[in-house]
Amino acid sequence: MxxxxxxxxxxxxxxxxxxxxxxxxxxxxxxxxxxxxxxxxxxxxxxxxxxxxxxxxxxxxxxxxxxxxxxxxxxxxxxxxxxxxxxxxxxxxxxxxxxxxARQWNTAHPHTADCVARHQPIIEESISDDFLVCLVNSADLDDEFDPTHPIDDYNTCICPSEIRPYKTKNALWSLQKAVQFTFNLTLxxxxxxxxxxxxxxxxxxxxxxxxxxxxxxxxxxxxxxxxxxxxxxxxxxxxxxAPSDNLTYPSSINNIQHKSHAPAMFFIITDSHGKYFPPIIQTPSYKLITNSISGLQWVNTYNTKLCTRSLLLS
Ligand SMILES: [Zn+2]
Structure with missing residues (x-):
């Protein structure tokens, strides 16, 4: 280094x-x-x-x-x-x-569904004789979104700053910010x-x-x-x-377990931090299934999809 x-x-x-x-x-x-x-x-x-x-x-x-x-x-x-x-x-x-x-961070913290939805192709509505006066945000006209690189930063991104702090194409992360966001430490x-x-x-x-x-x-x-x-x-x-999506452990580690028991299953629901877990971890004695949702909170009164309480009760 x-x-x-x-x-x-x-x-x-x-x-x-x-x-x-x-x-x-x-x-x-x-x-x-x-x-x-x-x-x-x-x-x-x-x-x-x-x-x-x-x-x-x-x-x-x-x-x-x-x-x-x-x-x-x-x-x-x-x-x-x-x-x-x-x-x-x-x-x-x-x-x-x-x-x-930047590549690793952006891969682990993809744009939220709301953010991506802004870039779906617009279906043309039926033509009417009425005029519609529109106020257009000038930043939207200069949209840097590139569908071939959907994880990149772009200037019309509306994701929360906690997951996507940079909003310009090819933004350069400062070392300070990278340390703060990754380890929650101040340099x-x-x-x-x-x-x-x-x-x-x-x-x-x-x-x-x-x-x-x-x-x-x-x-x-x-x-x-x-x-x-x-x-x-x-x-x-x-x-x-480095690890692959499905981690399998040698059966000898858990060969004390009775084979007749079905392995216990655990479901983990997490915020974006869980992206570092493989989606499925299978061992002879248990199976872990991880579902990570970027921006998930314990309680989110505005968006039930990001509200753990609502998801558990639904
Ligand atoms: Zn975004």
Whole structure:
């Protein structure tokens, strides 16, 4: 997992200043190694230390490694090319987690029936001599709905924001929002206005006061947090999308059960979170049938189809 940080342009520095490349080598789901490269504090290019850094980076930024990031990696790395410690032409085996997340999210949270119904073909009514004056929402004229890609975002979407927060075609999810919607956690971005290029490594002695030391430690924490957030999201969706629709367990696990008993059946009715469950799970001792309904609430007085109470009583 790769991320980068640059200092935002200011009145004194009209161009942004590339500051950090954060690299998280993922050994497996529970074990990673994180490196932060402070490009404004690199050793001289003639030193052996610089050579070692370059060697390491060329091994990392290689087509042999799957290089993931939240967004377009080549775009992110372009401003760092000038430091000459990796070859951007070798950055080919990339994975855009932001696009992957949007596809996974949209598949798990399809547009509601009401939203889709707005795009059904209109049956022409009998022609009458009367004139009808219509008020048309101009957004509807510029409808981005594409029937060949029904799960994509579009500007006339009327789904609740809790399931479809973005309403424009090819909307880009922020990492913050993805973490909030997936894990119900807040990724603190309040510190992003700070100067990433200030020299985070305390051995660079770019700090004098204790507060400056603490700011640097906080910046390191934030620089690493984005990597962890991206990696957690990757594993969350990667492992969720992996199982097949029908999970079957080896019968030996439950062979203590008497075969003569019919397996118990359980019916699970859930909101969109249940989309991560296979529709049917069959084991020798029980069968689970899951029906997930996007936007389902315990009580919904406006729409009985989204009201668990009404569904159970009907
Ligand atoms: Zn919608």
């Amino acid at each position: 790769i991320d980068t940080e640059s200092d935002k342009p200011t009145r004194h520095h009209p161009h942004s200043i590339p500051a950090l490349i954060q690299i998280q080598a993922i050994h497996d789901e529970h074990w990673t190694t994180s490196i932060i490269i402070e490009v404004q504090h690199l050793p001289y290019t003639s030193t052996s230390l610089f050579n070692s850094i370059r060697q390491l980076c060329r091994m990392i930024f290689s087509p042999l490694n799957k290089l993931m990031t939240w967004g377009d990696l080549v775009n992110k790395l372009h401003p760092f090319e000038q430091f000459n410690f990796f070859d951007i032409s070798q950055v080919t085996n990339t994975f855009n987690l932001q696009d992957y997340f 603190d971005k309040s510190i992003t206005l700070n100067t990433w290029s200030c020299g985070l490594d305390l051995y660079l002695h770019t700090w004098r006061l204790d507060t400056e030391k603490r700011t640097r430690q906080a910046l390191i924490y934030y620089a690493i947090s984005d990597l962890f957030a991206s990696t957690y999201l990757y594993f969350h969706f990667h492992t969720c999308s």
